[in-house]
Amino acid sequence: MDINIWLGIIVLLTLQTHFVFSDDAPVLHGKNSIRTVGGVNFSAEVIARREVKITDNFQTYQKTCDRNSMSDDLPERAIMKSEIGVDVMCDTKTDGGGWIVLQRRNKLDVDFRRNWEDYRDGFGTYAGDYWLGLKHMYKLTSMGRWELRVEMTFRKVDYYAQYKSFKIGSESEYFPLRISGFSGNVSDDLKYHNDASFATPDYPDEMGCAAKFRTGWWFQNCLTVNLNGEHPMTQYQSGIHWKSVGGFKTLDRAEMKMRKKPRISPGISSN
Numbered sequence: 001m002d003i004n005i006w007l008g009i010i011v012l013l014t015l016q017t018h019f020v021f022s023d024d025a026p027v028l029h030g031k032n033s034i035r036t037v038g039g040v041n042f043s044a045e046v047i048a049r050r051e052v053k054i055t056d057n058f059q060t061y062q063k064t065c066d067r068n069s070m071s072d073d074l075p076e077r078a079i080m081k082s083e084i085g086v087d088v089m090c091d092t093k094t095d096g097g098g099w100i101v102l103q104r105r106n107k108l109d110v111d112f113r114r115n116w117e118d119y120r121d122g123f124g125t126y127a128g129d130y131w132l133g134l135k136h137m138y139k140l141t142s143m144g145r146w147e148l149r150v151e152m153t154f155r156k157v158d159y160y161a162q163y164k165s166f167k168i169g170s171e172s173e174y175f176p177l178r179i180s181g182f183s184g185n186v187s188d189d190l191k192y193h194n195d196a197s198f199a200t201p202d203y204p205d206e207m208g209c210a211a212k213f214r215t216g217w218w219f220q221n222c223l224t225v226n227l228n229g230e231h232p233m234t235q236y237q238s239g240i241h242w243k244s245v246g247g248f249k250t251l252d253r254a255e256m257k258m259r260k261k262p263r264i265s266p267g268i269s270s271n
Contacts, residue, residue: 147259150162193224
């Protein structure tokens with residue numbers, strides 16, 4: 001065999017051994033890779049983890065998740081259609097039903113220390129905890145008027161906050177949160193985050209809050225609310241928080257959901 005061919009084979013085997021099979025070789029999305037964000041080191045196990053699985057043993061209905069589609073025969077939670085063609089978890093009972101669940105921390109079985117792509121696209125499972133995805137929230141809230149409801153439990157006591165107006169901006173704006181019209185049995189702590197852009201450890205905010213707390217949220221120097229905090233807490237303010245509910249002790253559960261409001265008829269004022 002030509003000596004140049006032999007040399008080529010030897011070089012290829014050497015490169016393959018070093019970059020593929022060597023335990024010490026850097027791996028782009030492997031457990032050994034490290035990325036520095038905001039002065040904090042994160043393994044790719046945190047930054048690039050993808051566990052998007054929004055399929056479980058829930059019955060799927062062809063109805064759209066809105067108030068007009070609700071009926072007594074529906075279970076409390078069902079997988080239903082949305083206006084943008086994405087299947088969603090629907091709360092069919094609370095205050096007349098028709099709520100699209102956009103975030104849930106209930107079983108605390110899903111790690112919310114995620115990167116930008118995960119928060120944009122969505123992750124988790126219907127049976128456990130999950131995040132619908134910012135791109136879906138943006139598309140939905142771009143179609144008509146929406147309201148937001150947040151429910152949480154702390155030491156077996158239930159709390160809620162509701163907003164008459166809820167909208168998520170586009171990705172080019174970093175998906176800002178826009179809310180107004182508060183009511184509930186807690187203080188309006190989320191107002192502090194109004195108009196804040198979404199940030200993640202790999203797309204950090206100017207103050208470095210996302211990098212510090214290793215999660216994605218609408219941070220605002222840094223927070224009075226963070227329902228995407230880590231569990232269990234590893235540092236002060238790093239858990240699942242609504243400040244007026246337990247200070248910065250982590251909540252037992254939290255859920256965010258959105259519902260489309262009826263169209264405004266001519267001559268009727270908006271609420």
